[in-house]
Amino acid sequence: MVPAALASAPAREDSAVFETLRSVVRFDRPALDRRARRLRRAASVGDLRRLARRRLPRGVFDYIDGGAEDEVTLAANTAAFRAIGFAPRVLRGVGDVDTSTTLLGRSLPLPLALAPTGFSRIADAQGELAVARAAARSGIPYVLSTLATRSIEEVAAAADGPQWFQVYVWRDRGLVREMVERAAANGYEALVLTVDTAVFGRRERDVRRGFSLPPAIGPSTLIDGAIHPAWTWQFVRSEPIRFANVVGAASGASGTSRASAGETAVTLADYVNAQFDPDLGWADVEWLRGIWDGPIVLKGIQTVADARLAATAGVDAIALSNHGGRQLDGAPAALSLVAPVVDAIGDAVEVICDGGVRRGSDIVKAVALGARACFAGRAYLYGLGAAGEPGVDHVLTLLADDVRRTMALCGARSIAELDRSLLRAVDPVDERT
Ligand SMILES: Cc1cc2nc3c(=O)[nH]c(=O)nc-3n(C[C@H](O)[C@H](O)[C@H](O)COP(=O)(O)O)c2cc1C
Numbered sequence: 001m002v003p004a005a006l007a008s009a010p011a012r013e014d015s016a017v018f019e020t021l022r023s024v025v026r027f028d029r030p031a032l033d034r035r036a037r038r039l040r041r042a043a044s045v046g047d048l049r050r051l052a053r054r055r056l057p058r059g060v061f062d063y064i065d066g067g068a069e070d071e072v073t074l075a076a077n078t079a080a081f082r083a084i085g086f087a088p089r090v091l092r093g094v095g096d097v098d099t100s101t102t103l104l105g106r107s108l109p110l111p112l113a114l115a116p117t118g119f120s121r122i123a124d125a126q127g128e129l130a131v132a133r134a135a136a137r138s139g140i141p142y143v144l145s146t147l148a149t150r151s152i153e154e155v156a157a158a159a160d161g162p163q164w165f166q167v168y169v170w171r172d173r174g175l176v177r178e179m180v181e182r183a184a185a186n187g188y189e190a191l192v193l194t195v196d197t198a199v200f201g202r203r204e205r206d207v208r209r210g211f212s213l214p215p216a217i218g219p220s221t222l223i224d225g226a227i228h229p230a231w232t233w234q235f236v237r238s239e240p241i242r243f244a245n246v247v248g249a250a251s252g253a254s255g256t257s258r259a260s261a262g263e264t265a266v267t268l269a270d271y272v273n274a275q276f277d278p279d280l281g282w283a284d285v286e287w288l289r290g291i292w293d294g295p296i297v298l299k300g301i302q303t304v305a306d307a308r309l310a311a312t313a314g315v316d317a318i319a320l321s322n323h324g325g326r327q328l329d330g331a332p333a334a335l336s337l338v339a340p341v342v343d344a345i346g347d348a349v350e351v352i353c354d355g356g357v358r359r360g361s362d363i364v365k366a367v368a369l370g371a372r373a374c375f376a377g378r379a380y381l382y383g384l385g386a387a388g389e390p391g392v393d394h395v396l397t398l399l400a401d402d403v404r405r406t407m408a409l410c411g412a413r414s415i416a417e418l419d420r421s422l423l424r425a426v427d428p429v430d431e432r433t
Contacts, residue, residue: 035387039394042386045358045379048395052123052385056231057224059209060122064381066205067325073333074325077356080333084365085426089411099403101415103350103373104190104295104316106162109139110403111363111373111415114380115324115354116166116192116299118147118243118268119213123385125238129158131380134392136161138400143192143375146179151244156186164190166299168197169284171277179245180292191292192319196300198280200272201327214241216265282313289314299354299375302331307341311348317372321354324377335366339420342370360402364410368418 042048053061067074099110114135121127128150135142136159144155146168156163165183170176180191205211215221215235225232277284288296298310299319310318320341322331334355342351353366354375363374379399383391407413410422 035390039387039390042394043398045382045395045398048382048386048391049378051387051391052382055228056123056385057215057221057228059206059211059215059221059224060231061385062205062209063119063203063211064117064123064378064385066203067329068201068203068327069329071325071329073322073329073331076333077322077325077335078358079356080335081356081358081362081365083426083428084335084369085424085431086361086365086406086410087422087424088409089422092411092413094408094411094413096413097404097407098414099400099407101367101373103141103352104297106141106189108141108373110360110400111367111371112357112399112403113141113164113352113373113375114143115375115377116143116145116148116194117377117381118145119149119241120145120381120384121149121238121241122213122215122235123381124388124391125234126389127241127384128155130384130389131392132159132161132163134380134389134396135159137393138396140396141189144188146245147243149241149244151247152179152182152186152188154244156188163188164192164297166192166194167288168194168272168275169277169280170275172275173287175246177291180288182245184292184294188294190295190297190316191288192297192299193285193288193315194299194323195280195285196302196321196323196327196331197272197276198278199276200269201323201329202269203326206268212265212267213271214265282309285313285315297352299352300327301341302328302337304337304340304344307337307345307351311345315349317350317352319352319354319375320371321352321375324355335362335369338366338369338371357399360399360404361406363399363403364406364412364418365423367415368420368422370420 038051042051101108101111114131120131124130128144128148132142132155139161141162141164143164143166145166152165165188167176295316297317297319298315300321300323301307301310301318302322307318320334320337322328322334334353338351338353350372352373352375353371357363357374357376358379366374380392380395383395412418412422
C-alpha cells in the first residue's frame with residue numbers, strides 16, 4: 001500500500017504549480033470586436049500606420065502616406081523632431097500637469113488641431129464625419145478641407161466641437177465666396193487659407209499607381225480590392241465619393257464641370273491644376289479678410305521672409321507647413337522654421353507647426369521652441385484607415401497622454417513652463433536610432 005503522505009504529494013505539487021501560474025498568467029477578457037482588439041494592441045501612431053497599411057489598398061495607403069518626388073521633405077518633417085531631444089528637469093512637483101492652452105482666442109485641452117486632409121472617405125466610409133466627431137469628443141479643433149468628401153453642412157451637423165474651414169482659392173472666386181459664406185452660416189470658427197498649392201506637387205507614388213479620385217476600378221485595383229476585402233466591402237456599399245463641397249455648384253452658376261465636382265474619376269493633379277488659381281497673391285489674402293469676420297490662418301508659410309509679410313497682412317495665425325512634404329520637395333521641415341520665425345515676428349501672429357507630428361513629445365518640442373500649437377494630418381488618417389472613428393479616438397488619446405507624460409518627465413507643469421531650456425540638439429553620431 002502507498003503511504004497516504006506520498007500519494008498526495010503530486011497532487012499538492014500540481015496545486016502549487018497551478019497557484020503559481022494563476023499569479024503570473026492573466027487571461028485578458030477577449031475583445032468581442034476585431035477592431036477593438038486591433039486597437040488595444042496599437043501602442044503608437046506608428047502601429048496604427050502599420051495597421052492602416054494592412055487594411056487599405058496600396059493605392060489608397062500611398063495616397064495618404066506619400067509625399068512629393070523623392071520624399072526628402074516628407075522625411076525631413078519627422079527627422080527634425082528626432083534631431084531634438086530633451087534636457088529634462090527633475091524634482092519639480094509634477095503631480096498636476098496642465099496641458100491646456102489657447103489658440104485663436106479659444107481654450108484647448110492641448111496644443112493641437114487636426115489639419116485639413118482632402119478625400120478622407122477613401123480611408124473610411126464615414127470619412128470627415130468620423131474625424132469631426134472624434135475631434136469634438138477630445139475638444140480639439142478640426143479643420144475641414146475644401147476638398148472634403150463630406151460637406152460643410154454635414155460636418156457641422158455631425159459634431160459640435162470647434163470646426164474651422166480650409167480654403168483653396170479656386171479660379172472661380174464666386175465659388176470660394178459661396179463656401180466661405182456657408183462656413184460662416186454653419187458656425188465654423190476660423191478659416192485656414194492654404195498658400196502652398198499654386199500648382200500641384202508631383203506625388204510619384206500616385207503617378208506610379210495611376211491613382212485617381214474617386215479611385216477608379218480597373219484590373220489592378222480589382223486585385224488590390226480583393227486582397228483588402230473589409231475596405232472594398234465598405235467602399236462598394238457606401239454612397240459614391242465626391243468632392244462634397246463643390247457638388248452643388250456643378251450645375252450651378254459657377255459652371256463647374258462634373259469632373260471638377262469630383263463626380264468622375266480624375267487625377268488629383270489634373271483637378272487641382274485646372275481649378276486652383278496659380279495667380280494667388282497677397283491681394284487675395286486681403287480679399288479673404290474682407291469677406292470673413294473671424295480669425296484667418298495662413299497655412300503653408302515656409303520662410304522667415306514670408307512669415308514677416310504674413311505678420312502684417314491682417315491674419316491671426318500662420319501655419320509653418322510644407323503640406324506634409326506633398327508639395328515642394330526640398331522645402332524646409334516645418335519644425336526647423338519655428339524658432340527663427342518666432343524670433344523674427346514675436347507674438348504678432350500665432351505660430352502653428354504643421355508636419356511630421358507622430359507623438360505627443362513632438363508637440364511638446366514644437367511648443368517649447370515657440371509654437372502656439374501643432375497641426376497633425378497623417379497621424380489621425382492612419383487611425384481612421386486602421387479602425388475608423390475609434391481609430392481616430394485612439395490617436396487623440398495617445399497624443400494627449402504623450403503630451404502629459406512628456407511634460408511631467410521634463411518637469412513642466414504647464415504649457416507656459418515649456419521653453420527652449422528643456423531642449424537640446426541630439427548628436428546624430430552618439431544617439432543613432
Ligand atoms: C492625405 C492628405 C490630404 C491632404 N489634403 C489637404 C487639403 O485638402 N488641404 C490642405 O490644406 N492640406 C492638405 N494636406 C496637408 C495637411 O493639411 C498637413 O499639412 C499635413 O498632413 C501635415 O503633415 P503630417 O501629415 O505629417 O501631419 C493633406 C495631407 C494628407 C496626408
